[in-house]
Amino acid sequence: MNLLIMGLPGAGKGTQAAKIVEKFDVVHISTGDMFRAAMANQTEMGLLAKSYIDKGDLVPDEVTNGIVKERLAQEDIKEKGFLLDGYPRTIEQAHALDEALKNLGITLEGVINIEIDPAKLVERLSGRIIHRETGETFHKVFNPPAEGYDEKDYYQREDDKPESVKRRLEVNIAQGQPIIDHYRAAGLVHDIEGDQDIEVVFADIEKVLSKLQ
Incomplete structure (x- = not known):
């Protein structure tokens, strides 16, 4: 199976990707891992990427x-198929991926799109607080510090x-x-409701992928 996984930050893409890879034995390709491997193996493109990164570009x-x-x-891709995570971003x-797959004789079989209302993601992502003294991380809603904690003892990173x-x-x-529109037009997108328990989300993904196998 050759798949993409998509979803907004905080939608649980990483968690579900790991479960898909374990259950369906496909190769997990994440952008970060790819860059690190290409640079470590000193491939032509890896060396080119390193030249930009070293300059801070x-x-x-x-x-x-x-x-x-x-x-x-x-x-390993020919043998097992892949789950591409974090690419394409634009x-x-x-379009470049379409061209690359065509040239390699590989067919993309599905796009798993984990959907969550962005307002819920704001709550999920902006609830992180850090204890000033210990650096320990908590979440105001999902993992609060002890009851009646003093907010002055905690801070938020700008990003949060x-x-x-x-x-x-x-x-x-x-x-x-x-x-998403591009792949939907090709009939490849499978929307998954992401605002459910992790196991329920995966059960929904499993139903889709079992039909694609």
Whole structure:
């Protein structure tokens, strides 16, 4: 099976990806892992990516696309199939992926799209607080400190503040929607309700993937 997994930050994509890989024995390809492996193995694209990263520059799309193509051409993908996680991030990358898969003779069979109301994700992502003295992390709703805790003893990172979280989600929605539309037009998207217990979400994914097998 050759799959993509998509969803906004905080939707539980990483958790579900790990479960899919374990249950269906496909190769998990995440962008970060790919970059690290390409640089460690000193592949042509890995060395090119390193030259940008070392200068503190953003890695251009053509290099990212090249690293993905290099990875998809490897033997384990032919044997097991893949679950691509964290790519494509833009519609241009989606078109590049289409082209790479076509050139490699690989068919994309499904896109798992984990959906959660963005307002709920703001609550989920902006609830993180950190204890000033110990650095221990808590969540105001899901994992609060002891009852009656003093808020002055805790702080929030800038990234975790509601305004920052909303902005991050808005950017992700703007970038992600054209990609979802692109794959939906190809009949590949399977929407999964993400605001459920982790095991229930996975059971829904399992039903979809069992039909694709």
